[in-house]
Amino acid sequence: MKLTSKGRYAVMALVDLARFDNINPVSLRDISLRQGISLDYLEQIFSKLKKNEIVKSIRGTQGGYVLNKNPNDIKLTNIFHAVDEKVKTVQCKKESKRGCNGKATKCITHNLWDELEIHINTFFDNKSLEDLIKNNKETRV
Amino acid sequence: MKLTSKGRYAVMALVDLARFDNINPVSLRDISLRQGISLDYLEQIFSKLKKNEIVKSIRGTQGGYVLNKNPNDIKLTNIFHAVDEKVKTVQCKKESKRGCNGKATKCITHNLWDELEIHINTFFDNKSLEDLIKNNKETRV
DNA sequence: TCAAAACTTGACCATTTTGGTCAGGTATGT
DNA sequence: ACATACCTGACCAAAATGGTCAAGTTTTGA
Ligand code: FES
Ligand code: FES
Numbered sequence: 001m002k003l004t005s006k007g008r009y010a011v012m013a014l015v016d017l018a019r020f021d022n023i024n025p026v027s028l029r030d031i032s033l034r035q036g037i038s039l040d041y042l043e044q045i046f047s048k049l050k051k052n053e054i055v056k057s058i059r060g061t062q063g064g065y066v067l068n069k070n071p072n073d074i075k076l077t078n079i080f081h082a083v084d085e086k087v088k089t090v091q092c093k094k095e096s097k098r099g100c101n102g103k104a105t106k107c108i109t110h111n112l113w114d115e116l117e118i119h120i121n122t123f124f125d126n127k128s129l130e131d132l133i134k135n136n137k138e139t140r141v
Numbered sequence: 142m143k144l145t146s147k148g149r150y151a152v153m154a155l156v157d158l159a160r161f162d163n164i165n166p167v168s169l170r171d172i173s174l175r176q177g178i179s180l181d182y183l184e185q186i187f188s189k190l191k192k193n194e195i196v197k198s199i200r201g202t203q204g205g206y207v208l209n210k211n212p213n214d215i216k217l218t219n220i221f222h223a224v225d226e227k228v229k230t231v232q233c234k235k236e237s238k239r240g241c242n243g244k245a246t247k248c249i250t251h252n253l254w255d256e257l258e259i260h261i262n263t264f265f266d267n268k269s270l271e272d273l274i275k276n277n278k279e280t281r282v
Numbered sequence: 283t284c285a286a287a288a289c290t291t292g293a294c295c296a297t298t299t300t301g302g303t304c305a306g307g308t309a310t311g312t
Numbered sequence: 313a314c315a316t317a318c319c320t321g322a323c324c325a326a327a328a329t330g331g332t333c334a335a336g337t338t339t340t341g342a
Contacts, residue, residue, distance in 0.1 A: 002229040036242030060339025088143040101177030201310025
């Protein structure tokens with residue numbers, strides 16, 4: 001089980017963004033330099049964040065990106081969903097009655113994995129961007 | 142973030158094993174048939190489980206595998222560790238002071254991922270094979 | 283006006299991981 | 313002796329990962 005860098009970068013970039021967007025839009029170039037993430041890769045990520053209305057873009061010189069919501073209303077769940085970082089612990093299709101082995105009933109560990117998935121998602125549901133900024137400000141002092 | 146089938150199969154196979162090992166050793170062939178897992182693949186998995194002293198092997202006709210510990214002492218953590226299914230959320234090396242971006246300090250989201258890793262591992266630490274068997278017996282009634 | 287800054291889109295690709303298969307063993311009970 | 317079942321290691325196709333590259337379009341400020 002590992003986190004992909006797409007998800008990791010998305011959160012990283014948004015925390016960076018949230019810390020600077022009070023006055024001006026923040027350019028991807030700046031985020032790229034500060035966080036050490038490839039500019040081209042950031043563009044892919046922000047394209048998705050924009051489609052999911054987590055950020056707004058402002059074009060032209062002095063342009064950049066701005067948060068589209070209150071940091072408190074942006075949960076990790078939303079960010080991960082936007083960049084297709086999904087938690088997948090079961091093998092079978094959830095909607096179906098069939099199991100992962102192709103048999104007619106769910107396998108003997110299905111419930112376990114389901115519990116695990118809920119356990120992980122709970123973490124993401126409860127963490128907002130606001131929490132992360134706060135936490136980061138504290139450690140900056 | 143997804144679970145690999147190596148980890149999933151390992152647990153599945155051990156639950157199956159635990160349910161039948163009271164009397165005789167259980168052959169991989171039987172597990173393979175009951176759970177729909179390739180025999181060759183199971184052999185790879187059990188080789189690792191054996192090295193980690195989670196199961197014992199008994200060779201020859203009527204041979205098979207037997208649990209090497211009390212089901213209550215086999216935690217999911219142990220199983221996952223045995224088959225190299227590890228939870229990896231941070232990008233950097235934990236021991237090092239350096240961050241994932243190559244910089245001298247940990248990145249702004251490092252603490253978050255660390256928290257997440259602990260959150261997930263807690264789940265694995267607290268779940269034993271015994272729990273799974275019980276749960277399964279209940280649902281079988 | 284026009285160049286530079288910055289967003290936009292989509293194709294492309296090398297490397298690694300995954301999820302196995304295959305081919306040969308070796309040990310042991312009957 | 314022979315069948316059963318463990319044991320070992322090589323091998324491999326397909327998918328996912330983690331990007332790069334190229335070619336735009338839009339807007340501002342000098
Ligand atoms: S994981 Fe759902 S049936 Fe096996
Ligand atoms: S994840 Fe540890 S420094 Fe970024």
